[in-house]
Amino acid sequence: MLDSLVAANIRQRPVRALVSVAGVALGVCLVMLFTGLARGMSNDLERRSSNMRAEIIFTRPGSKELMTSTVNLSTKYVEELQKIEGVERAVPAIRYVSQGGRGFGLEQVEGVDWDGYAAINNMRLVVGRAPQGLDEVVIDESKARNNRVGVGGEIQIFGNRSYRVAGIYSPESGARIKMSLAAMQDALETPGKCSYILIKCTNPEEQATVATRIDTMLPGNKIQYTSEVVLNIEKSIPYLGVFLKTLVGLAAIVSALVVMLAMYTTITERTREIGVLKALGASRGYIISVIEKEALLISLAGLIVGFIVSFVAGNLIHRAYGLVFEYGWAWALTAAVIGLGGGALGALYPAVRAASLDPVSALSYE
Amino acid sequence: MRTILKAENLEKTYRVGSFDVHALRGVSLDVEEGEFMAIMGPSGCGKSTMLHLLGGLLTPSAGRIIIDGEDLTTATDAQRTDIRRRKIGFVFQRFNLFPTLTADGNLRLAERIHAGSNGAGDAARRRDVLRLLQLEGKMHHKPLELSGGEQQRVALARAVVTNPAIILADEPTGNLDTENSAIVLNMFQEMNYRFNQTIIMITHNPEAAAMCRRIIQMRDGQIVAPSPAVQI
Numbered sequence: 106m107l108d109s110l111v112a113a114n115i116r117q118r119p120v121r122a123l124v125s126v127a128g129v130a131l132g133v134c135l136v137m138l139f140t141g142l143a144r145g146m147s148n149d150l151e152r153r154s155s156n157m158r159a160e161i162i163f164t165r166p167g168s169k170e171l172m173t174s175t176v177n178l179s180t181k182y183v184e185e186l187q188k189i190e191g192v193e194r195a196v197p198a199i200r201y202v203s204q205g206g207r208g209f210g211l212e213q214v215e216g217v218d219w220d221g222y223a224a225i226n227n228m229r230l231v232v233g234r235a236p237q238g239l240d241e242v243v244i245d246e247s248k249a250r251n252n253r254v255g256v257g258g259e260i261q262i263f264g265n266r267s268y269r270v271a272g273i274y275s276p277e278s279g280a281r282i283k284m285s286l287a288a289m290q291d292a293l294e295t296p297g298k299c300s301y302i303l304i305k306c307t308n309p310e311e312q313a314t315v316a317t318r319i320d321t322m323l324p325g326n327k328i329q330y331t332s333e334v335v336l337n338i339e340k341s342i343p344y345l346g347v348f349l350k351t352l353v354g355l356a357a358i359v360s361a362l363v364v365m366l367a368m369y370t371t372i373t374e375r376t377r378e379i380g381v382l383k384a385l386g387a388s389r390g391y392i393i394s395v396i397e398k399e400a401l402l403i404s405l406a407g408l409i410v411g412f413i414v415s416f417v418a419g420n421l422i423h424r425a426y427g428l429v430f431e432y433g434w435a436w437a438l439t440a441a442v443i444g445l446g447g448g449a450l451g452a453l454y455p456a457v458r459a460a461s462l463d464p465v466s467a468l469s470y471e
Numbered sequence: 472m473r474t475i476l477k478a479e480n481l482e483k484t485y486r487v488g489s490f491d492v493h494a495l496r497g498v499s500l501d502v503e504e505g506e507f508m509a510i511m512g513p514s515g516c517g518k519s520t521m522l523h524l525l526g527g528l529l530t531p532s533a534g535r536i537i538i539d540g541e542d543l544t545t546a547t548d549a550q551r552t553d554i555r556r557r558k559i560g561f562v563f564q565r566f567n568l569f570p571t572l573t574a575d576g577n578l579r580l581a582e583r584i585h586a587g588s589n590g591a592g593d594a595a596r597r598r599d600v601l602r603l604l605q606l607e608g609k610m611h612h613k614p615l616e617l618s619g620g621e622q623q624r625v626a627l628a629r630a631v632v633t634n635p636a637i638i639l640a641d642e643p644t645g646n647l648d649t650e651n652s653a654i655v656l657n658m659f660q661e662m663n664y665r666f667n668q669t670i671i672m673i674t675h676n677p678e679a680a681a682m683c684r685r686i687i688q689m690r691d692g693q694i695v696a697p698s699p700a701v702q703i
Contacts (some may be wrong), residue, residue, distance in 0.1 A: 110580055330643035381567045384528065385629075386556020387584045388549065464528045468563070 111200075114371070121367055122403055128363025129407025129444050130414060131361035132356035136440040137415035137432060139352050143345060144436070145429035154331070156278035158226045159196070159303035160312040161327045163319065168415045176201075176295045180286075182302055182323065189322055191315035196221040200280060200288045203263065213280035214262055216289020216299075225305040226278050232256050233272025239288040241271040248281040249273045251427030263292055327350045353439060360407070360447030364400050368455040372396070376442065379459045380467025389460035396456035397449060404448025408441055475636055475669050476502035476525065479536035483520050483692075488555055494520040495531070496692040502637070505667040507660065509680035519641060521689070525671065526559050526639045527551035539636040544580045550590035560630030562640040566622040568614040574625045575610040599630050603665060604628050604658055618652030624658055631662055638662075640672040644679055655684050657695050660703035 115122045163186060165178050176199050188193035199216035219235035222228070233256035236243050244252075249270070254260055258270045260272065262282065272285075290296050305313050316328050372379070382392055419430035481496040494517045501509060510518050523529040525536060527543050530551075536543040539558050543551055565598075568577050578597065601607050604624045614622050619641060630638050640659070644652035656679050662668045672683065680686050688696035 109576050110569065110572060113569070113576065117571045190488070377567065378569055381563075382584070383552070384526070384555065384561045384563075384567075385581055385584045386552055386554075386559070388552050388556075391584065465523050468528075468567070 108427070111396055111402060114375075114399055115402060118371070122406075123368070125367040125403045126407040126410055127362045128367075129404050129448055130411035131363075132360035132447060133408055133411025133440045133444045134415050134418070135356040135359070136353055136436060136443060137411065138418060138430070139438040140349055140439075141415065141419055141430040142428060143349060144433055145431035147345075148431055149429040153277045153279055153281075156226060156228075156276050157331050159305045159331055160309050161304040161306065161316055161319070161415075162331055163195070163302040163304055163323075164300070164329070166325070166327045169320055176290075176293055176298045176300050178299050178301060179377055180297055180299050180302075182326075182452045185323060186302060186304060186319065189318050191307050191311055191318065192304055194221060194225055194305045196225060196303045197286060197300070197301075198222065198279075198303060199286065199293065199295070199298075199300045201263075201289065201293065204359045210246045212262075212282070214242075214282045214284065214289070215280040216284050216286045216292075218286050219283070222283070223274070223301070227301060228274050228276065228278055230272045231275050234272070236271045236283065236288065238269075238271075239285075240268050240421060241288070242268045242276050242282050242284045242308050243272040244270055244278045244283075245281045246273055246275050247427070249422075260429070266292070352441065356440070357447045360404070360444055361451035363451070364404060364448040365451035365454060367403070368396060368400055368452040369458075371399070372455045372459045375459075375464065376467050376470040379462055380464050380470065383464035384468065392460040393453075393456040396459060400448045400452030400456075401445060404445045406447070408444040411440065411444060412437070432442045472503040472505070474501050474605060474670075475506075475539055476690055477506040477535075477537040478502070478521075478525065479535045481521065481524060481536065482526060483529065484532045491533055494692055495524070497534070498689075498692070498694055500687070500694070502669060502671060504636075504659070504669055505663070506685060507663040507670045507683045508672070508685045509678050509683040510671065510673045510687045510689060511675070511677075512695075516689045517675065517692040518689055520692075522639050522641055522671070522673055525637075526561060526648045527555045558589070558631065558636040560635035560638045562623070562626050562630050562638060562643045564642040564645040566614065566619075566626045566646070568629070570614050573611050573613050574606065574628075577614075577625060577629050578610075581629045581633055593632075593634065596634055598664075600628050600632050603661055611635070611674065618651065619647050620638045620654050627655065627658055627662070631666070631668060634666075637669040639672065642673050643677065644674065644676055652676070652679065652686060 119250065145197045180197045183195045183197050186192055196218060201216070202213070203212055230243065231246065233243070242262070245258070249255060252260060254270055256270055256272060259267045260270060260282070262268055268284065286299065290298065305316070306312050312330060316330070319328055356375070379392060415432070422428050423430060478498060478500040481495050481498040482493070485492045498521060510521065512518050520529065524531050531544060534544065538554060541554050541558070543554060543571055546554060569580065572580060601610070604627060606624055606628055607619060609621055609625070614625070617625065643659070644655055647655060659670060659672065660682055663670055672679070674680050687694055
């Protein structure tokens with residue numbers, strides 16, 4: 106049963122308790138939202154990339170990094186690649202990464218020849234038709250749902266340039282917005298160029314042999330397996346792991362500092378009461394436990410509030426901006442450890458200080 | 472009669488800046504079980520220092536204190552705390568109740584600390600104390616909802632409920648008006664009489680001291696006029 110002194114102390118200063126709860130909740134939110142976003146976006150990207158049925162990606166050295174918009178590969182390679190034994194189809198594409206349409210996050214746009222691209226990736230148009238004009242795009246179902254836009258609607262790309270939605274496709278694969286290769290080349294003023302060429306092998310099991318042939322026939326280029334690109338998505342975002350770890354550390358520090366400050370002022374305010382506890386014969390362990398229980402109770406409340414706020418905020422952000430949040434148990438556990446551990450550690454110094462107070466001085470404290 | 476407290480040649484010296492202040496200069500005292508004793512003297516004569524030493528809140532610079540057979544002076548800080556928990560009850564001039572807890576909560580807190588991890592206190596003792604101090608109807612009030620006299624009765628109940636060997640009271644009527652002082656002093660007498668409770672009380676009030684069986688006068692850190700115990 107909870108010590109009544111602990112509960113009474115929290116009730117006595119509800120505003121301070123709430124501020125402490127908010128501090129812990131902030132730390133928990135930081136961890137949950139950022140890791141949820143990183144995981145959600147990464148998994149979303151991975152899911153979409155895994156729908157890519159082509160086995161090989163052909164690029165110039167240094168290009169085809171996930172977050173780059175390099176357009177330096179001549180489309181003339183398509184003809185050369187089509188001639189190589191084992192290549193069923195070669196489809197050029199441009200991937201362009203820009204700031205999200207609402208100024209938040211990143212947005213990818215692909216320029217592809219729809220028929221060939223759709224054929225090798227088993228994609229189909231759910232409604233509408235393929236993009237034909239230089240101002241037309243097709244979008245996937247998630248994009249249509251999140252942006253509340255249908256066929257005939259308009260979306261802004263490249264800043265404020267309007268494109269008409271000609272069709273909606275499924276399943277999700279690669280960028281959510283696709284226009285014709287010609288339209289993208291026109292927009293980027295890169296005629297005859299593309300970012301990469303997707304290669305569908307006649308026999309997927311012979312992709313290694315085909316890759317060797319391509320390397321022999323067209324040396325000096327970069328040949329990747331799509332499966333490797335999918336596996337490396339999280340690694341391809343520079344320093345994502347370091348960023349997340351830094352964030353977790355900061356969250357722990359925020360939680361610990363807020364609780365420490367709250368408990369420190371509590372101890373100062375209750376110096377006389379601590380003197381009375383000592384006069385009653387309360388041991389150091391008892392005094393530390395009273396303060397730690399109070400901190401843990403505040404931290405637990407902060408943890409619960411933090412989780413609730415994270416889920417609600419993630420949901421709202423997803424609705425407003427289409428960003429995907431996926432919360433994992435491991436990070437939730439980390440957030441819990443940070444919330445509770447940070448609170449307990451933050452309270453430890455004030456608790457030890459209280460337990461070490463001289464009883465006579467504490468009793469005469471004004 | 473059993474000697475429940477024995478103090479031998481107690482000295483206490485404080486260092487204030489570069490000066491030594493001798494608060495106690497060789498005080499010796501025997502207190503028998505069931506005694507109700509007053510310590511009187513002018514401000515700064517060492518009364519409070521002596522009470523703090525007897526309660527294990529301070530350690531003497533020299534001398535020895537035995538409480539109910541246990542030597543306070545050779546005990547470690549943790550051991551002194553434990554002796555305080557088991558054998559001593561304090562009553563302060565400013566009541567020092569926990570303002571966030573009800574009167575009942577204050578008593579239960581003392582019981583919990585006294586019982587340690589062994590569980591609840593003595594329910595029968597608790598009932599008797601509350602009845603004697605006429606607090607049954609006030610137990611769910613917080614200290615600020617009680618009068619000064621009632622607060623001091625709760626403080627007395629808190630000190631007595633754990634059945635300590637000795638109660639140390641530091642000017643318990645110092646913050647009370649005449650009427651409430653009389654009530655509280657009567658309660659002290661009742662505790663002493665009914666439970667054979669040993670009480671040492673610091674007071675400036677001669678009327679309060681007159682209710683005790685023995686009065687000790689202190690001056691300049693020494694006992695100057697011990698009176699013999701009065702048999703009641």
